[in-house]
Amino acid sequence: MSVSTTKESSYQTDALIAADIDAYLVQHQHxxxxxxxxxxxxxxxxxxxxxxxxxxxxxxxxxxxxxxxxxxxxxxxxxxxxxxxxxxxxxxxxxxxxxxxxxxxxxxxxxxxxxxxxxxxxxxxxxxxxxxxxxxxxxxxxxxxxxxxxxxxxxxxxxxxxxxxxxxxxxxxxxxxxxxxxxxxxxxxxxxxxxxxxxxxxxxxxxxxxxxxxxxxxxxxxxxxxxxxxxxxxxxxxxxxxDVTADQAKPFRMPVQWVNRPNLDFRGFSGLIASGAVRPGDAVRVLPSGKTSTITRIVTIGGDLDQAVAGQSVTLCFADEVDCSRGDVISIADAPPEVADQFEAVIVWMADEALIPGRPYWLKLGTQTVTATVQAPKYQVNVNTMEHMAAKTLELNAIGVTNLATDRPIPFEPYEANRTLGGFILIDKITNATVAAGMLHFALRRSQNVHWQALDISRETHASLKNQKPAVLWFTGLSGAGKSTIANLVEKKLVRMNRHTFLLDGDNVRHGLNKDLGFTEADRIENIRRVGEVAKLMTDAGLIVITAFISPFRAERQMVREMMAGGEFIEIHIDTPLAEAEARDVKGLYKKARSGALKNFTGIDSPYEPPQTPEIRIDTTKLTPEQAVDIIIERLIP
Missing domain, CATH: 3.40.50.300 (P-loop containing nucleotide triphosphate hydrolases)
Incomplete structure (x- = not known):
């Protein structure tokens, strides 16, 4: 056999193999x-x-x-x-x-x-x-x-x-x-x-x-x-x-994953259609804003479509310049999903560390990510008996029903109706580890009945009347570090400079506002949350707010930071070694903690998480209180 004949036979064999592969792929494609x-x-x-x-x-x-x-x-x-x-x-x-x-x-x-x-x-x-x-x-x-x-x-x-x-x-x-x-x-x-x-x-x-x-x-x-x-x-x-048609029969929903803007002549919103069908000419609504428009094009990599259904990834173009970004949900205009910020949900806890009620977590639902706080469970489910058991937290693999609140309203649907807009995960803000999976049941009635009241006098007006920029000076450190001493001196100097201030001290607020809270981890988190909310209201009034709290956990300090306007939260770490703080022991608290008479005491049997990147760090082993005050004032008022 000649070489050319051998090559021809080889080419024929390769062609047959390729044809078989193509036939196989076509067979399995559908x-x-x-x-x-x-x-x-x-x-x-x-x-x-x-x-x-x-x-x-x-x-x-x-x-x-x-x-x-x-x-x-x-x-x-x-x-x-x-x-x-x-x-x-x-x-x-x-x-x-x-x-x-x-x-x-x-x-x-x-x-x-x-x-x-x-x-x-x-x-x-x-x-x-x-x-x-x-x-x-x-x-x-x-x-x-x-x-x-x-x-x-x-x-x-x-x-x-x-x-x-x-x-x-x-x-x-x-x-x-x-x-x-x-x-x-x-x-x-x-x-x-x-x-x-x-x-x-x-x-x-x-x-x-x-x-x-x-x-x-x-x-x-x-x-x-x-x-x-x-x-x-x-x-x-x-x-x-x-039941592949079940999702297609539901009202149209598409979480926006990406704003597609390859050039100045094209603007579309890309995502995976969660339910329903959409066609050019359909009236749609963008949530949570509620803005409406009309679909002009349905764009895919294979060309424009006359219709797109649940399960397809598409880019939608609007007739109007409507504000729409990642995390928003595009829905049919006359049957939109609900928008709320408080929910009942079932949670499957997936972390080795137990749920801490009140701690802020990232909540990821669809393409939107928001801050959420989870309340203590209403009950935990016993999977053997289906009994609803009382529970203060959820341990690894526990299943419970609880209420949760997000930091802003989000579009959603009950999980039973829509997995994409009803199923979520919780992510630890510090470690970025997924700690829970959950399913939304319904929005709480109070989330629908409480509305934000628009006010005529803005926070900018309050600040201009006082001729100052609002700020929160957040002092954190161990008990005995010197927070209250330095905070008090800072306020005195600011007042002499004709600045309008208010000092929130950790001990003082526990006599009134937080009188009902103890010193468990959950209570400490709620203590800081409440103080953060009060501090935010005071900055809205144009004040320079000074706080002196141990605030031992980074997650809660970050939670308060996120409450404030950009640049208004100044974290001040009063950095004093434990041995030095214990040696001072002005209130005799360390002695009680060492003897076991005082439980959950920071630095002894409860952790302190020092700030990693505070705006100001004061080493009290090297600086006097007066020197610390000068550094803080210079940072606040250059």
């Missing part, structure tokens, strides 16, 4: 996609089940299969050559312990449908990971070890799946091979779960007996369960109906 999770208690066989699905759907490459067989032999798998769980448990810690820790996402496809499956951890410690996996799922496969029956984590994961809004639930009673495919035991487990499911509002689910290890009722019906008249798991996953 298949529906089902996202589902596997969940349940530890060692219920979730990873094994997913591994079996990947194996049976031919989604494992030859080199992966060879490595899997080698790993299975090292793991000591008995009875067959493959330990399917090793396909999914990718972390070394998972393989060592035989459990799933992180959420593992896997893709596979059959002739009828594409799938993305999330293998979520079963251990209670990693419940937060399960919530992450469930947040985008259309279906949940809840596994139960046939030997153990319904366990606490079975109930917890079922409750969370229902809470998150997953309506398609499969109850997979796994490891049937280990109980001899006993129908009576299977029926008892299904009856037990049915009773629990009804108690939490799950109206229907699909039970099936399976063995992920042996392959019973996974891709084909098993001869070991002749009494089971249902379909195999994969057939159910292929056939389950996805």
């Amino acid at each position: 298949k529906s996609l089902l996202r589902f999770i596997t969940c349940g208690s530890v060692d219920d066989g979730k990873s094994t089940l997913i591994g079996r699905l990947l194996y049976d759907s031919k989604m494992i490459f030859e080199d992966q299969l060879a490595a899997l067989e080698a790993d299975s032999k090292r793991a000591g798998t008995q009875g067959q050559n493959i330990d399917f769980a090793l396909l999914v448990d990718g972390l070394a810690a998972e393989r060592e312990q035989g459990i799933t820790i992180d959420v593992a996402y896997r893709f596979f496809a059959t002739e009828k449908r594409k799938f993305i499956v999330a293998d979520t951890p079963g251990h209670e410690q990693y419940t937060r990971n399960m919530v992450t996996g469930a947040s985008t799922a259309d279906l949940a496969v809840i596994l139960i070890d046939a030997r153990k029956g319904v366990l606490t984590q079975t109930r917890r994961h079922s409750y969370l799946a229902h809470l998150i809004g997953i309506k398609n639930i499969v109850l997979a009673v796994n490891k049937m091979d280990l109980i001899g495919y006993d129908q009576a035991k299977y029926d008892a487990i299904v009856a037990d779960y049915t009773k629990f499911a009804q108690s939490i509002g799950i109206k229907e689910f699909t039970p099936m007996p399976i063995s992920g290890f042996m392959g019973d009722n996974i891709t084909t019906k098993s001869e070991n369960t002749p009494w089971y008249d249902g379909v195999p798991l994969i057939a159910h996953l292929e056939a389950v109906e996805l």
